[in-house]
Amino acid sequence: MASVTISNVQKNYGAMNVLSAVDLSIADGEFVVLVGPSGCGKSTLLRMIAGLEEISAGEIKIGDRVVNDVAPKDRDIAMVFQSYALYPHMDVASNMGFSLMLRKTAKELVLNRVGSAAKRLGLDVYLQRLPRQLSGGQRQRVAMGRAIVRDPKVFLFDEPLSNLDAKLRVHMRTEIKALHQQLKTTSVYVTHDQVEAMTMADRIVVMHDGVIQQVGTPLELYDHPANLFVAGFIGSPGMNFLPAVVARQGNKVSAELTDGQMIPLRPELKVEDGDRVTVGIRPENIEVGTSAALKAKIEVIEPLGLSTQFYTRLAGQQVCIFAMGRTDRGPGDTIALGIKPADVHVFHGKTGLRLS
Amino acid sequence: MVMQSTAAGLPQNSGGKGAKRSFSVAFEPWLYLSPGLVLLLLVLVVPLIFGVSYSFRKFSAFKSEYVGLAQYQALLHDQVLGQALMNTLWWTVASLVLQFFLGLGLALLLDRDFAGKKFVQAIVFLPWAVPSFLSGLTWAWLFNPIVGPLPHWLFALGLKAEPTNILSDPATAMWGPIIANVWFGVPFFAITLLAALKSIPGELHEAAAIDGANPWQRFTKVTLPFLAPTIAITVMLRTIWIATFADLIYVMTEGGPAGSTNTVATYIYVSAFKTLDKGYASAVAVLLLALLILYAIVLIRIRRSLVRYS
Ligand SMILES: Nc1ncnc2c1ncn2[C@@H]1O[C@H](COP(=O)(O)OP(=O)(O)OP(=O)(O)O)[C@@H](O)[C@H]1O
């Protein structure tokens, strides 16, 4: 096991800059999830850790060793690919034992390691099958097994679950997590699915356009998003955003929406009268039917049984509200919204950075 | 649709009527296929039957007569044919091995990126576009010490004592057509193997690299198993083409000197058109056909046992 330290790493393809100045320290035994929209450079960063992609500038360390010029096979890492990349002409046992065989490990030891990994993954009855004779979920397990038998210092996963159906994905998610809790191997996991990120990660790294936006535990990111991008990316349904102007009257601070309605803000917030800001409110932080002053019109109601989602219009913006239980209101009704000042996220109107 | 409606209607019919019905059901698909089948029969099978039937006859200038197996008996005692069979084996194996390995090398080279790749690719595939007669003539001239440079180069390199034509020496003559054939046939292997190489997912090589395979192990454990089906089929096709390919040899040496480059294919040609005994030529052709079919069966068996996954 080992830590992974990424310092000031860049990646260019010709003149195109794909990753700029990435800094990230991953502690020994940590499960870190890289998340971000398609094309933001997650895979590129992961492949640079694996040694499959050259490092244009900066330094990557695994443990205490700088690995910039170390071949993939000498980095002591294992990678699970999105396509699984199983060798189609080898049976499950050979697929899993391939790396050990190449290292000239004694036959018995290989059988032992493959056997116990297969048992752990529920693959012991499939050892003699070829990959094409397995289901997608089973193939995924073989790819996991191939990584486990190596007993590497670091596991790298590139969207390993994205080819599975929704149910299996949820199941494998918990299995991978359980596996990590047993093995405690440092893991870097790439996904574009924020739910996967929230449920699996010790820490999440949110990336956008080749730049790390924020690093933190799932709840840190949820409660204190560093900027508009993170705020919008983490959470489902997503955070509501409303452009506003700060109105400060002595000790009372509020945000004036475009239609003149006011949302109260925390008085200690470092904003001045007249500042342009974007306020962000999570759907579950809006209370329906209180006597508060904010009024919005219902456009769509989605009853989910346990809860209800309202899509309303407030100051020209669509605002989603998540409320537990059921409702007797219908589309077209005007409802009163209650929002606590502590639940309002305020972002700089131009830079999108969080104001505190 | 037809199958569905008849199948649905079937249980209601009983007895003789049902049997009649099922005959027409079985017959119907053949009816639809019949134009294609008739065409295949006319184009493929009929000429073959004629060709085989010629081998039971003897032809002379103006007539032919049925002679039973006499032509085949003559085969057994034909010394020239014996030598031609050995020459065919040598010609086929040498051409095939050189074509294959050079083609594989070129395909591996063209599978990676380098400056001027497009240009090299165009050059490599060029010989394929040259008519075989033209390449035969060109190579014959290249080997000719009066007009071609090759004998002088071989002499300068010390490979030959004198700058003579290798085509006129029975000991070396076969190398001429073989070299021309290799030049002519390499593009075939390069193209097909390159296509197969391109179909290997890149992640497989990356997974192998992470698993600890060095380049040679990646080639033998990942690339080769992937290429195996293509290799089996191309080697089989190519063997058959080379074994029956007479143009180059005929243009360059006409089977000589002293029968040293006479293969079964050129021998068939000579028997049919020079001695005008089409019956004997047909018998030789049937022999070659039988040998090649045998070879193909053996190779397909080997391929099946090797390639479990495709
Ligand atoms: N070989 C290459 N040459 C040029 N540009 C590339 C190359 N590989 C990737 N890129 C670019 O680098 C950027 C990051 O790609 P990357 O594969 O890391 O994205 P990603 O975050 O993994 O996206 P996804 O979620 O779709 O897999 C993309 O804009 C892509 O176009």
Ligand SMILES: [Mg+2]
């Ligand atoms: Mg990716």
